[in-house]
Amino acid sequence: MDTESIDEVLRTTRSVRRRLDFEREVPPEVIEECIEIATQAPTGLNRESWRFLIITDPKKKAAIARLYRAAFEAFANPREGAGSSAQRALVERLHEMPALILVCSLGNPPGSSNAMNVGFYGSVLPAAWSLMLALRARGIGATWTTVLLVHERESAELLGIPEGVTQTVLLPIGYTRDAVLRPANRRGADEVSYWNQWGRRRDEN
Ligand SMILES: Cc1cc2nc3c(=O)[nH]c(=O)nc-3n(C[C@H](O)[C@H](O)[C@H](O)COP(=O)(O)O)c2cc1C
Secondary structure, three states, X not given: OOHHHHHHHHHHOOEOOOOEOOOOOOOHHHHHHHHHHHOOOOOHHHOOOEEEEEEOOHHHHHHHHHHHHHHHHHHOOHHHOOOOHHHHHHHHHHHHOOEEXXXXXXXXXXXXXXXXXXXXXXXXXXXXXXXXXXXXXXXEEEOOEOHHHHHHHHHHHHHOOOOOEEEEEEEEXXXXXXXXXXXXXXXXXXXXXXXXXXXXOHHHO
């Protein structure tokens, strides 16, 4: 296994909103190939409840972009940094993205028990993340977005998504252009890990 390349993909899969080639189509076969890889992710009870809705029709992309903008404007709180310039740039150009991938799950979130909720979302979101990684490995950038869910009902109507199907993340995708993707500045493993007891660092054992 080429650990170095795999680690590179894992470390540098960033949100790419601006440095994209908006003119270049992402071939459908490439999208399908990435979905084949993504569906190797774990799936509760082996149910494979994930579904991927790929939107390339310009009219539908424009309609989704309008919903996304309305949701973003209702949701974004600049004081909390929710309206960063990169996030706004995505709002401006969502309709120009070569493709939008809406990751859905059959069923509805159970809502009451943590175990059931974790099972529900945990059966689809790992595949969505694998999809982002597989795209990244092919030079295709994406962003993990959820703001559209504010208008989930309207997007379901637009896309013909039936009752009993839950939308999760929307990945706007395109080939990267001049994007230098580096590891993010995250807390170290020692800061976010405890050993044997909550709050206890490894060297305190
Ligand atoms: C649950 C979740 C929801 C997110 N929703 C949005 C979104 O609606 N729009 C957006 O532009 N970015 C969204 N992001 C992307 C984050 O802003 C981004 O991951 C974060 O700023 C870190 O940057 P990086 O992905 O480049 O490491 C979301 C990320 C997560 C994990």
